[in-house]
Amino acid sequence: MAQIDLDEVLDKAYADKDLATVLAAPVSALKGVSDRDGELLQEAFNVKTVADLANLKYARWAQALAALGTSS
Numbered sequence: 434m435a436q437i438d439l440d441e442v443l444d445k446a447y448a449d450k451d452l453a454t455v456l457a458a459p460v461s462a463l464k465g466v467s468d469r470d471g472e473l474l475q476e477a478f479n480v481k482t483v484a485d486l487a488n489l490k491y492a493r494w495a496q497a498l499a500a501l502g503t504s505s
Contacts, residue, residue, distance in 0.1 A: 439455075441464070442463060442464055443455065443462060443463065443464055444461065444462050444463070444464055446462070447462040455483055456482065456483050456484040456487070457482055457483070457484065458482060458483050459471050459481065459482060459483075460474055460480060460481075460482065460483055460485075460486050462483055463483060463486075474486065478491070
């Protein structure tokens with residue numbers, strides 16, 4: 434089971450929200466992602482929500498490659 438410290442990854446406004454709300458939130462709900470960053474992600478990849486970012490094929494590909502790199 435995966436665990437994560439929500440205070441470390443979420444903007445304070447979202448730290449006490451349920452998972453469904455966080456996944457539906459704009460990517461700026463993630464700590465360190467600005468509104469402008471969110472706009473650029475939307476322009477480049479049509480990413481509007483945290484769930485969209487999690488499901489972005491390029492992010493998944495990069496994670497898979499990084500996992501391969503650490504498994505050898």
